[in-house]
Amino acid sequence: MGFLKKLFGGGNAAVQQLPTGTITVDRDGQVVTSTVSSAYPKKLLRDVGRDVLEIFREARAAQMPLAEVSLHYGSVHLTARELRGGAIIFVFPQTALMPTPTPSRS
Secondary structure, X not given: OOHHHHHHOOOOOOOOOXXXXXXXXXXOOOEEEEOOOOOOOHHHHHHHHHHHHHHHHHHHHOOOOOOEXXXXXXXXXXXXXXXXXXXXXXXXXXXXXXXXXXXXXX
């Protein structure tokens, strides 16, 4: 999965604002709604949505269905929830002030 390459471009190093918002995709991977800045191409958002749907499909095929998946990168945090074949994806930039997730101690 090339989430980072899709979010930040192929090989051109450039400073840009990190994406923030939500993406809702239908079961075919088409973007239904998005609150991510229009500075990010629709194709990029559609590709991220399709990759997330593929994660849910592969988990279902392995008989380990997921309701939610969280992906933590150095600068971006993605959380996706399945919605009857589609998905809603929350995109948050990670900052130095945000705590990193730690397992809860019982």
